[in-house]
Amino acid sequence: MMADSTTIDSSLTTPQELSPNASANSPEESTSEKKRVLSLLRRRSPLADPQQQITDLNAVNLDSLAHGGDFDAAIAAAGHPNLTPTQLDIFQINIGKLCNMTCRHCHVDSGPDRTRENMDRETVDACLRALDQTNATTVDITGGAPEMNPHFRYLVDECVKRGKHVIDRCNLTVLLLPGREDLPEWFAERGVEVVCSLPHYRKRNTDAQRGDGTYEKSIEALHRLNTAGYGKGDPNRMLTLMTNPVGAFLAGNQGKAEQEWKRGLQRNHGVSFDRLIALNNMPISRYLEWLEESGNLQSYMETLVNAFNPATINGLMCRNTLSMSWDGRIFDCDFNQMLDMEARYPDGRPVTIQDFQLEAFAARKILTGRHCYGCTAGSGSSCGGAIE
Numbered sequence: 245m246m247a248d249s250t251t252i253d254s255s256l257t258t259p260q261e262l263s264p265n266a267s268a269n270s271p272e273e274s275t276s277e278k279k280r281v282l283s284l285l286r287r288r289s290p291l292a293d294p295q296q297q298i299t300d301l302n303a304v305n306l307d308s309l310a311h312g313g314d315f316d317a318a319i320a321a322a323g324h325p326n327l328t329p330t331q332l333d334i335f336q337i338n339i340g341k342l343c344n345m346t347c348r349h350c351h352v353d354s355g356p357d358r359t360r361e362n363m364d365r366e367t368v369d370a371c372l373r374a375l376d377q378t379n380a381t382t383v384d385i386t387g388g389a390p391e392m393n394p395h396f397r398y399l400v401d402e403c404v405k406r407g408k409h410v411i412d413r414c415n416l417t418v419l420l421l422p423g424r425e426d427l428p429e430w431f432a433e434r435g436v437e438v439v440c441s442l443p444h445y446r447k448r449n450t451d452a453q454r455g456d457g458t459y460e461k462s463i464e465a466l467h468r469l470n471t472a473g474y475g476k477g478d479p480n481r482m483l484t485l486m487t488n489p490v491g492a493f494l495a496g497n498q499g500k501a502e503q504e505w506k507r508g509l510q511r512n513h514g515v516s517f518d519r520l521i522a523l524n525n526m527p528i529s530r531y532l533e534w535l536e537e538s539g540n541l542q543s544y545m546e547t548l549v550n551a552f553n554p555a556t557i558n559g560l561m562c563r564n565t566l567s568m569s570w571d572g573r574i575f576d577c578d579f580n581q582m583l584d585m586e587a588r589y590p591d592g593r594p595v596t597i598q599d600f601q602l603e604a605f606a607a608r609k610i611l612t613g614r615h616c617y618g619c620t621a622g623s624g625s626s627c628g629g630a631i632e
């Protein structure tokens with residue numbers, strides 16, 4: 245039987261304790277509960293338009309803070325007049341927006357209604373041809389729930405054949421869906437690293453962000469991964485958990501949290517995992533909506549700008565990563581993708597996977613905006629977790 249996860253004696257500060265505005269600082273306390281079960285697009289929210297998101301971020305008054313909240317000025321003052329690409333190492337493929345869940349913080353605006361935005365086989369093949377032009381070592385497959393795309397297994401197999409390290413970004417609950425129960429063993433046979441999102445090792449924080457019942461399903465999925473050999477120190481069966489704060493504050497100390505999570509999940513559920521990565525929430529999409537509705541946008545942006553850490557600039561993921569959308573467009577990172585900020589070749593043409601030219605791509609200018617402060621705040625934040 246499952247122990248009551250709320251009884252864990254935490255030495256870390258909880259989101260609720262960190263809240264400067266406890267009555268409205270956690271998504272679980274929003275009054276707009278019902279409409280959050282649908283994507284922004286389905287609700288025809290103005291924020292479904294990426295340009296509206298950029299406008300809202302730029303409207304926040306940050307005049308009194310360093311560089312007036314101008315990210316380019318902040319990095320220039322730190323010795324980086326531009327963000328320049330380094331050697332391309334990671335192909336991050338957002339294979340679609342379809343997901344079996346509708347989490348309140350989702351920066352992709354995914355959900356069960358996003359059936360249209362799913363990569364087709366032709367685009368998957370174009371992606372593989374582009375991959376063959378590069379020396380990228382890692383293919384990082386994300387979504388939505390990537391496992392729901394009909395070409396997901398084909399893509400994984402083709403990447404494994406090419407000797408790439410493959411990462412599946414998994415929401416855990418998808419592993420319980422009919423037709424996907426075999427995935428833990430299937431991944432294990434191919435050495436796929438499974439990076440699983442779990443907002444917190446305690447039930448109440450996880451269900452607050454992802455919906456009631458998510459926690460129990462997630463624990464069941466973790467048991468299945470453990471049974472398949474994941475989470476036990478085998479480099480070919482790496483189980484990584486990924487967390488982001490349930491509220492308007494920065495990710496905590498990753499190393500300290502990992503130890504606490506390992507103790508908590510083992511003690512309460514007999515679950516083990518290999519590492520924890522902690523990400524800041526980006527002030528875009530459904531998380532931006534929550535910031536606005538809860539009155540936390542101003543304070544969160546101030547937090548990000550005040551916590552700007554120049555030591556994170558060298559490790560920003562946009563420098564060694566290519567981010568590809570379901571329809572074959574290319575971006576500097578997953579966040580720029582969600583804001584529709586397409587990467588462009590030096591001659592101004594948008595970069596697409598169908599017309600991918602590695603040399604010209606490497607000469608592009610990385611596009612930035614205020615959302616970038618989410619990556620440079622505190623210990624920094626990237627798809628691989630804290631930067632320093």
Ligand code: SF4
Pocket residue numbers: 343344345346347349350351352353354355387388389415441
């Ligand atoms: S599981 Fe991930 S992709 Fe799906 S709605 Fe939640 S945050 Fe978004």
Ligand code: SF4
Pocket residue numbers: 560561562563576577578579580610611612613615616617619
């Ligand atoms: S949001 Fe994207 S472009 Fe901006 S700093 Fe982060 S990774 Fe780089």
